[in-house]
Amino acid sequence: MSEIYDTVVVGGGIIAAAAGQHLAAAGYRTLLVERDDYGAGTSSKTSRLQHCGLGYLSAASGSLSAFLAHPRVAIECFSLMRRSMQGRAEFVRLAPERVKPVTFIIPLTPENAIPRWKARLAFGLMAASDGGQVPLDLRMLSSEEARAHPALQGMAGLRDIRGAMSFTEYQYHWPERIVVDTVMKARAIGMEALNHTAVSGLKREDDVWRVTLTEAQGSREVLARAVVNCAGVWVDEITAMAGAPHIRKNIGEKGTNIVVRLPETLRGIGFETVTAAGAPFYLIPWGELHYVGPWDSASDGRPEGFRPTETEILAILDQLGRLFPGFGLKREDVLYAWAGVRPRSLGQDGESSAPAVREHDLTDEGLPNVFTFTGGLLMTHRDAGRRLTRAVARRLKPSDPPGPLDVPLPPLPNMDEVTEASVAHAIVNEQAHTLSDILRRRLSVGWGPDLGRCHAETTARLAASHLGWTQEDMAAQVTAFLDETSTEFSFQGN
Numbered sequence: 001m002s003e004i005y006d007t008v009v010v011g012g013g014i015i016a017a018a019a020g021q022h023l024a025a026a027g028y029r030t031l032l033v034e035r036d037d038y039g040a041g042t043s044s045k046t047s048r049l050q051h052c053g054l055g056y057l058s059a060a061s062g063s064l065s066a067f068l069a070h071p072r073v074a075i076e077c078f079s080l081m082r083r084s085m086q087g088r089a090e091f092v093r094l095a096p097e098r099v100k101p102v103t104f105i106i107p108l109t110p111e112n113a114i115p116r117w118k119a120r121l122a123f124g125l126m127a128a129s130d131g132g133q134v135p136l137d138l139r140m141l142s143s144e145e146a147r148a149h150p151a152l153q154g155m156a157g158l159r160d161i162r163g164a165m166s167f168t169e170y171q172y173h174w175p176e177r178i179v180v181d182t183v184m185k186a187r188a189i190g191m192e193a194l195n196h197t198a199v200s201g202l203k204r205e206d207d208v209w210r211v212t213l214t215e216a217q218g219s220r221e222v223l224a225r226a227v228v229n230c231a232g233v234w235v236d237e238i239t240a241m242a243g244a245p246h247i248r249k250n251i252g253e254k255g256t257n258i259v260v261r262l263p264e265t266l267r268g269i270g271f272e273t274v275t276a277a278g279a280p281f282y283l284i285p286w287g288e289l290h291y292v293g294p295w296d297s298a299s300d301g302r303p304e305g306f307r308p309t310e311t312e313i314l315a316i317l318d319q320l321g322r323l324f325p326g327f328g329l330k331r332e333d334v335l336y337a338w339a340g341v342r343p344r345s346l347g348q349d350g351e352s353s354a355p356a357v358r359e360h361d362l363t364d365e366g367l368p369n370v371f372t373f374t375g376g377l378l379m380t381h382r383d384a385g386r387r388l389t390r391a392v393a394r395r396l397k398p399s400d401p402p403g404p405l406d407v408p409l410p411p412l413p414n415m416d417e418v419t420e421a422s423v424a425h426a427i428v429n430e431q432a433h434t435l436s437d438i439l440r441r442r443l444s445v446g447w448g449p450d451l452g453r454c455h456a457e458t459t460a461r462l463a464a465s466h467l468g469w470t471q472e473d474m475a476a477q478v479t480a481f482l483d484e485t486s487t488e489f490s491f492q493g494n
């Protein structure tokens with residue numbers, strides 16, 4: 001490994017992966033460093049939607065007085081909607097195998113009914129944002145059609161419904177894989193990447209940064225002309241490590257989802273509404289199951305804050321019960337749950353979050369050639385990569401000439417199944433080191449109805465020869481994997 005990099009990217013979530021890929025393509029000698037595994041942070045705990053940006057538009061359009069009171073927020077929301085639609089078109093075109101269309105329905109109740117012209121205007125604006133490349137398929141249902149719609153059967157207040165909107169959203173097959181794909185594409189164009197290695201020190205020396213890397217075997221140092229801090233909800237820890245604890249850019253917002261089996265009438269259909277607090281609330285199909293949420297709460301940043309709590313699980317069940325009283329779901333019907341902490345941009349008041357999704361050049365704040373990103377989202381990750389690369393380019397010339405961004409990778413074995421080929425590929429070509437790396441982020445089976453538990457032993461046996469695991473190592477890996485399903489996912493089964 002060379003010792004002086006143009007850029008060291010801190011983190012291995014979707015924003016770091018996109019930044020690394022774009023920097024490498026622009027000719028920057030780049031090292032990406034992730035302390036856990038690629039995509040193991042917030043990027044693996046999402047609602048898995050390549051949103052069309054409708055939520056931003058409703059936040060922006062509010063009322064005229066709200067718009068006039070906060071025009072900057074409204075403009076930011078419009079811009080985010082545009083970027084969402086453009087990100088959607090770009091991703092659906094580039095990686096159609098990683099997304100699938102899902103029909104969503106939004107009931108129009110007496111509280112949230114909007115005139116048809118307004119809905120058509122909103123969808124017209126969204127369609128114009130991507131030049132109509134990926135259709136939204138808006139359908140406005142009359143009150144009679146809505147009352148008869150299978151997915152709305154059992155909904156509270158169905159008799160008074162004013163109608164419904166149905167449209168197409170895109171869902172990620174499994175987001176962790178998108179992070180892994182992006183890191184592997186970046187490696188194919190020259191980026192170096194380390195997982196299970198933490199950035200544990202950052203020190204300015206002359207005109208470079210000395211970066212300490214710590215892994216299980218020990219620590220070492222590399223030099224970097226620039227540091228691109230994409231540590232998600234942990235970005236301020238990295239800035240503090242570089243000697244500027246006063247620079248705060250991030251605020252964490254926890255979100256929890258639960259997984260349940262809903263009636264057949266909802267099979268394959270997404271349902272969207274807002275809670276009494278004004279937060280979006282979804283029922284999203286996941287194979288034969290649905291995940292339901294998110295339930296939002298403040299995060300205190302501790303590891304336990306990244307796990308679903310009983311209070312949150314019960315709050316989601318309560319909300320679901322209010323929407324569909326007939327379902328009668330109880331705690332024991334929740335198969336599993338997950339929680340993540342969104343890295344949101346800290347607002348100007350230093351206390352609340354702002355809708356901004358953007359890069360920051362910290363040079364003028366006392367950290368030369370340190371860049372960071374806040375509010376990063378899966379759905380606009382390529383935009384984040386481009387923005388960060390432009391920010392770096394304003395300060396630093398790349399050492400190498402630019403090259404292609406998206407090179408085709410050799411065909412993958414079927415990563416939806418545990419086979420000798422898929423496990424070997426995950427380890428030999430994709431830097432998987434643990435059972436969780438293999439089952440949850442290289443293969444999709446770790447997100448099955450039992451969270452991949454039934455595959456743990458077979459996979460450990462297949463992995464052992466590649467990773468030099470003894471019988472004890474295999475048993476320890478299986479135990480750690482099974483423990484993870486209860487601690488991280490509140491798994492209820494056997």
Ligand SMILES: Cc1cc2nc3c(=O)[nH]c(=O)nc-3n(C[C@H](O)[C@H](O)[C@H](O)COP(=O)(O)OP(=O)(O)OC[C@H]3O[C@@H](n4cnc5c(N)ncnc54)[C@H](O)[C@@H]3O)c2cc1C
Pocket residue numbers: 010011012013014015016033034035036037038039040041042043044045046047048049050051197198199200230231232233234238253254255256257294339340341342343375376377378379380
């Ligand atoms: C409940 C919920 C639902 C969501 N739904 C959606 C959705 O539907 N669509 C969408 O687009 N977005 C969604 N999001 C938002 C999205 O998931 C995140 O905003 C995005 O994944 C953030 O990516 P990131 O790379 O910034 O952060 P992360 O994925 O958290 O990556 C940061 C990485 O930095 C690493 N790191 C930290 N410190 C160090 C260190 N010292 N050294 C090395 N590495 C370090 C961490 O281990 C972590 O892997 C949702 C989020 C939540 C919580």
